[in-house]
Amino acid sequence: MLIRRPTDILPSEITSEHAYLQRREWLKQAASMGLIAGLPAFAAGDALAQGSRLAGVKPNPAWQLPDEKLNKAEEFKSYCNFYEFGTDKTDPPAYAKSLKTRPWTVAVEGEVLKPKVFDIDDLFKLAPLEERVYRFRCVEAWSMVVPWVGYSLSALINQVQPKGNAKYVEFVTLADKAQMPGLRSSVIDWPYNEALRLDEAMHPLTLLTLGAYGEMLPNQNGAPVRMVIPWKYGFKGAKSIVKIRFVEKEPRTAWMKAGPSEYGFFSNVNPTVDHPRWSQGSERRLGEFGKRKTLMFNGYGEQVSSLYSGMDLKKFF
């Protein structure tokens, strides 16, 4: 039996597929005729989002990797884990085009003195944009070297002023069925969430990321705003973030729920603690034929190992 609820959308309000498709066609034709140029406000939504060069980005000399070769932007854009768009690496590049990244807001809430909803354009101005070259190590034992653009998350945290009982920071990804075909599958308990201990979140390496390769983030890489925590496995960096929550208790993250024995809260890159099903001792750098030895904390031990002094990293994996 079909139970109609009063909130049901009237049939007359639903845009027909035909009209919807025509809108796209119209946009294409309008663009080809140069009409879009005369409609800057209208174009902003689609045109700003991807591939625009970011102005005023300065390389941060402290975080460059002069001895390592950058991966090609093409590799970065074509090989993505972003399950909201499908579980295959080529799904996000194929299906994330439809993600609308403007307008976009990020609600910062929870145990803070000054909760605030940030407009994405304000996030671009909150602190000077830096380019930092980080190693990126996926839990699946492949890696890249990526020039990210952003600033330390601490800049944002300092603005909202965490209360004394705020111990963890949780990041929540957008979960919109209309834009994200991967949500039809229940591989993850949507929305995707990730979290850091507050001291990890405050660490200068922890990057609130808005771009890569000098441009705004491509949709398939987590536009318009994502996290990058270079000493942890890639999945710790939530993508397309809509909410940042300060909490007292350790949040259960999406991958902890999906595989409690395989994915721990910390998920620090650690060649001595294997994934139960595969080795973490080595990795394949995309573009390289051989394999590399994986570095403890992905090579950032000098900066971050003190965060975990006295902890058994086999237990807190």
Next chain:
Amino acid sequence: MAVSLNPTGAPHHTWRNPANATVQRCKWALIALGLLPLARLVAGHPLGWLGANPIEFVTRSTGTWTLVGLAITLSITPLRKLLNWPWLLRLRRTAGLLAFFYACLHFTTYVWFDRFFDWPDIVRDVVKRPFITIGFAAFVLLIPLAITSNNNLIKRVGAARWQKLHRTVYLIAVLAVVHYWWLVKKDITQPAIYAVVFALLLGLRLLWWLRAG
């Protein structure tokens, strides 16, 4: 089954009872089709079809085509019975050997491009990682089946023993699916599809076997 003759006295060929040459052509067509995935991998490298992680692509593709080859091999008998096309049996060896060919490529990709012939490391992997243990077992079990896939050896082994030996393929199919199931990170859709196909193919045999009582 008697071959029906047309008025001129020549055998009347149908899909149920094709000419020898037609069966041969089908065999060559199967081989040609079976080599297309390999051609795609060979051509795909210079043409950039293999993506940002070509070695992973090759590993997955050769694994996938091993499974497909096994599924085709296992579907010959049910199809033969359901369609009443006895000649299909003559394609089974070709299909099985194609599956073995892709299993060899899959194993080689792992030994060469993933482990770089580091044998102690490979032994550790086989012992320690259940999905590799099981995949390795399936591969090893395929070898005697491939070796005995010629008429000479069937005669030497004896048809009954040969058939018994080749029933191992049912176990191999199960191991291959478990191997795939255990290696995927989370999305089990693909291995589940193979599991259903193999369950159907093995289930039919079980049904026939029970009926034959």
